Amino acid sequence: MTAPAPLADGERPPAAGALDVERLRASFPILAREVHGHRLVYLDNAASAQRPEAVIEAVSDCYRTYYANAHRGVHALSERSTDEYEAARGKVARFVGASKSSEIVFTRGTTESLNLVAQSYARPLLGPGDEVLLTEMEHHSNIVPWQLVCEQTGARVRAAPITDDGDVDLDAFARMVNERTRVVALAHVSNALGTVNDVAAVARLVRDRSGAAVVVDGAQAVPHMKVDVSALDCDFYAFSGHKMYGPGGIGALWGRGKLLASMPPYHGGGAMITRVTFERTEYTVPPHRFEAGTPSIAPAIGLGVAIEFLESVGLDRIERHEHALLSHTVEVLNDLPWVRVLGQGAEAGSPRAAVVSLVVDGAHPHDVATILDEQGVAIRAGHHCAQPLMERLGVPATVRASFGLYNTHEEVDLLVSGLHEVRRIFG
């Protein structure tokens, strides 16, 4: 199902251990299309990645051949849908190193996963004077849920500073963790800068100073590197399907079993109960306690297939390939005096993943985006749902190019030639 196409006559296989990008590209139908008369160069993967044929086919096959509600019926289709849905949960659990499938809650995505933790885990714990510690590089989805729960409980949100180079200032962070810190929430990989945070080091630091739960926004990490929640030693890990080549509208939350078991439901409804009377309702066990209503069955199954796809390609190979693209991009851009690359670390080789944020002298990111789009190059321009970070960096917006496993060095060169066109118009 996920096997790459055979080599054409005369085609040379890639070097051992390297990614055969051309063959991979052929499994993503959308990459063959043109935009404004140019071949699509899709460099907006941090916003949402594209899907391989296998994922599209799995979702389609579910609807065409066996779809029914899960966990409801005794008929054949319901049994099959239930089996496939739960098998997908198992794939997700294995993918992030969870010890049990029951530690994986299907959600609509990272945003819902983080809201779930804020409301079901943090809200009962938090009170006036308690603190939720974030970092300055967080996405709005890892800020606003905490602000909401703090408004409800009288706790307060604090944000640990980052350095000018785009790293969390770990000394300052450590000083901000205290006995009132109940939750520490941070991105594994920054969506705007690509910074890879050392979650294991942060978790150690937190455990030494407080009993706070460590909540990780993994949306930008899971498509790009091998993630193992037990090695990270975090308590919750949230991610989305659509950024990892899976369907939209599905994501997951991993939580430590004993924490999930202690948490009240997030939503009320069907599937999350054992017994309902008008006097009293008994809730079922995790993960179903947190999955009220009919779940996104076909997207969850598609997510399982996306995971198989990623595993068949190999996350270590993906990471190496994307890192080579990133180094190439930063190297070329650093030679352009009218381009400023943001937050790539204090030294070459700082841990970064698949994202380059930049500004062009004299040209606003939106104008850059329009000019690049005319050449078929899709990037993101704006604040990347990280307005506090933009303020910290002193820019209203940036141009962000973000890579996926199917991007090529030739596409990096097309991005750069697009930037030269920007310079020609605005220089």
Added chain:
Amino acid sequence: MSDLRDLYQQVILDHYRAPRNFGALEPVSACAEGYNPLCGDQIKIYLRTDGDRVDGVSFEGVGCAISTASASLMTEAVRGLERPQAEALIASFLALMTGDGEAGVDLGKLEVLSGVKDYPVRIKCATLAWHALRAALEGGDSEAVTTE
């Protein structure tokens, strides 16, 4: 197929690089803020009126070439107009951008922005300042107008 040269005409680039009437206005009759939540662009319009006459308009903010040039050209175009004329100019400019309805008045130099209508996602950049000016003419100082 639209052409980038139609979008980024020299007049637009000139007003982007050297925006006219940029900065706070003192004294001022009304202020209004415009906000495009999609891109984070923010603009503040200062309006000074003398009776029914627009005595002066200025703006502050950070934006793209289209939004900055549109605001800059607008400040020049509305100065000296009577209130009904200013309102008609706003309506005509918005009609030009959205393609809804007829431009009731001659837009003159503002026609350089007509290329924007071929770039639907950028129309809000061009109209932001105009929505804020309309709010200022209506008294201003309420909540920021947004493009959403």
